[in-house]
Amino acid sequence: MYCTAVFVLAALPFLTTAFPSHHHLRGTHTPSPAPASGIPIPIAKRGAGAPVDAASISRNIAQSVAKMQRGFAAFEKNTGRPHPLSSGSTGLQTRATGSDTLTADGQELWYGTIYVGTPKKSFTVDFDTGSSDLFLPGVQCTSDCQGHTSYDPTTSSTSHDRQATFSLAYGDGSTVSGEQYSDDVTVAGLTATGQALGVATTYSDGFASDNFPPDGLMGMAFQSISDYDAPPFFQTLIEQGEVDDSVFSFKLAPSDSELFLGGVNPALYSGSFTYVPVTKEGYWETNFDSMSVNGHPIVFERNRDCIIDTGTTLIVGPLAEVALVYTRIPGALPGPQEGIYIYPCSFKKPITMTFGGTSFTISPETFNLGQIEEGSSMCVGGLGYIADPELNFWIIGDVFLQNVYTSFDVGKSRIGFANLA
Missing domain, CATH: 2.40.70.10 (Acid Proteases)
Known part of the structure; x- marks a missing residue:
């Protein structure tokens, strides 16, 4: 049944599924199903x-970064090959996760x-x-x-x-x-x-x-x-x-x-899906095109490999690239704890991420995680950084995912994003 x-x-x-992979797919748009x-x-x-x-x-x-590293170790154990995103990482076999x-x-x-x-x-x-x-x-x-x-x-x-x-x-x-x-x-x-x-x-x-x-x-x-x-x-x-x-x-x-x-719920999204291919089956791994803050694009030097993870709260990226994003937010500075940035709570400009040629907006409400302390004018940003300079991938967590409807297609090895209804 x-x-x-x-x-x-x-x-x-x-067990890798019995369905074929389609790693050659580029970002595509698919109309809403019945x-x-x-x-x-x-x-x-x-x-x-x-x-x-x-x-x-x-x-x-x-813990999110460590979880990915444990997955890299499991990938190598199960396949006999190192995961591409683990290249250059130190301590892969001993660093912990969750x-x-x-x-x-x-x-x-x-x-x-x-x-x-x-x-x-x-x-x-x-x-x-x-x-x-x-x-x-x-x-x-x-x-x-x-x-x-x-x-x-x-x-x-x-x-x-x-x-x-x-x-x-x-x-x-x-x-x-x-x-x-x-x-x-x-x-x-x-x-x-x-x-x-x-x-x-x-x-x-x-x-x-x-x-x-x-x-x-x-x-x-x-x-x-x-x-x-x-x-x-x-x-x-x-x-x-x-x-x-x-x-x-x-x-x-x-x-x-x-x-x-077993599918998607058309009542919860509008328009069509933008699909991006899974670049390596293990995590739900793909690439994003770009980011912008208040319409100003961020120019990254490296390929933006990313993992789509409902089990991570923030968007997390390499330190240098995250710092580049925050240069577009006046008054932003590194937070008192490793991995976080703080910025003026009054900042309400749109931040976007582009996948497969389509830009999706992160709402100010989801980007703002709350005041750094009671009564402060500074808030914790929903974009955090990976401290290890050898790790050059992004983790796309709930700060982004709360703004889109997301489909995970095992059979066609792809991820789809659509605007919320």
């Missing part, structure tokens, strides 16, 4: 207040309900396009798992021990570790049979329920960066014929947000 599924987010202040059916599933969104926690933002950036949404107390994340096992048991997960694995706290977890719903594979008749362990290291030096299992995982009525998942026996402080409301995390990138070297959930759905189309889509916005499995 082929289905399409929708996840609706509540508004408050994420209306699609879907199953609405409530999802909560956690947001930050003002003033912003600048130290938390700094950790957020460091989703920024896992520890940042003042950050945003989107999460919803999944069901695991037979009989089915419900859990909440953060949906993250910057990683590829699913993990949940296990019943034997005694470290920061309190307040989360735990998974017990011995109570499920469809669970199987994969006879392997996992250990995911994070930017603060902590880890999430445990045993690998497989079980049936259902989201909005769509079931991935025998889906690989990690059952954690250790959670870091960042996963404590006060910091991380969902129980676990579901990665939605490609198998080549999976620590389990197993198909991610959505790719399993494709292989087992559970979805109408090999596409999932996000609207991450202050209201009416959703994750849509």
